[in-house]
Amino acid sequence: MTALQLKKFLDAKVRLYNQPGFIQDDPISVPHRYTRLQDIEIAGFFAAIFAWGNRKIIxxxxxxxxxxxxDAPYDFVRGHQPSDLKRLMTFKHRTFNTTDLLYFIEFFAQFYARHASLEEAFLRGFAAPVALGGDAAGPAAPIEAALNGFYDTFFSLEYAPGRTRKHIASPAKNASCKRINMFLRWMVRNDGKGVDFGVWRRIPASALVCPVDLHVARVARHFGLLQRNVVDWKAALEVTEALRAFDPADPVKYDFALFGLGVTESI
Incomplete structure (x- = not known):
């Protein structure tokens, strides 16, 4: 398959999966229940962080x-009383437990007391993307700094539990950052198709990195978009750079195609 043929094939798959019918069976359905920005951010963040394993369980x-x-996450994190936290004590999802949840709630409470949007937490270290067309480390560098800055911001509370750090990935640890990159796709992309929210304006879609997990990596290797054997940050950059050749302004739209091919069509 030539590069042009592959682009046309992937474009067709993007059109197939990037439409409202995709929402119901995807974790993005959780933030789609809300209309207020902060509710979308909080619900989306939790849904993204929980996004490993079976989608129905997520x-x-x-x-x-x-x-x-x-069903009012922003009101809860901003106005809860200590007694309200008791109902959270039995919540658990895989390795995410009460200790982790209480820290997340406290971070949101303190952060939203000072900022109107969670986007602010990703702007630390972020700068406008350099000119497109460089190597994998070039255009992706601003978002790499943004993800590392977010990690530092998220764990800036003095009593941040050590165990909770495993739930937030960062490029500094060479993690693929699949779940955070997926969350950013949800918040940043604004293509009018009704799936991604596009509620953040200061991070351009061109700066995003493709969410890469084992399914996406398998499909990317199948089509020659990834040579790296391990699924890490460098692999995410490699896939994104290959996709950028198809659409420099919005390379991460192809996440719909790669994920759909990997999960729904089992390539």
Missing amino acids: IRKSSQLMELMD
């Missing part, structure tokens, strides 16, 4: 947590 556990927060 949606169910994310929904359960939203119900525990009265």
Whole structure:
């Protein structure tokens, strides 16, 4: 398959999966229940962080947590009383437990007391992308600094539990950062198709990095978009740079195609 043929094939798959029918069975359905910016951010963040394993379980556990927060996550994190936290004590999703949840809630409470949007937490270290067309480390560098800055911001509270750090990935640890990159795709991309929210304006879609997990990596290797054997940050940059050749302004739209091919069509 030539590069042009591959682009046309992937473009067709993007059109197939990047439409409202995709929402119901995907974790993005959880933040789609809300209209207020901060509710979308909080619900989306939890859904993204929980996004490993079976998608039905991810949606169910994310929904359960939203119900525990009265289906008003922003109001809960900003106005809860200590007694309100008792209902969260039994919540658990895989290795994410009560200790982790209480820290997340406290971070959001303190952060939103000072900022109107979670986007602010990703702007630390972020700068406008350099000119497109360089190597993999070039255009992706601003978002790499943004992800590392977010990690530092998120764990800036003096009593941040050591165990909770494993739930937030960062390029500094050479993690693929699949879940954080997926969350950024949800918040940043604004293509009018009704799936991604596009509620953040200061991070351009051109700066995003493709969310790469084992499924996406397998499909990317199948089409020659990835040579690296391990799924890490360098692999995510390699895939993104290959996709940038197809659409420099919005390379991460192809996440719809790669994920759909890997999960739904099992390539």
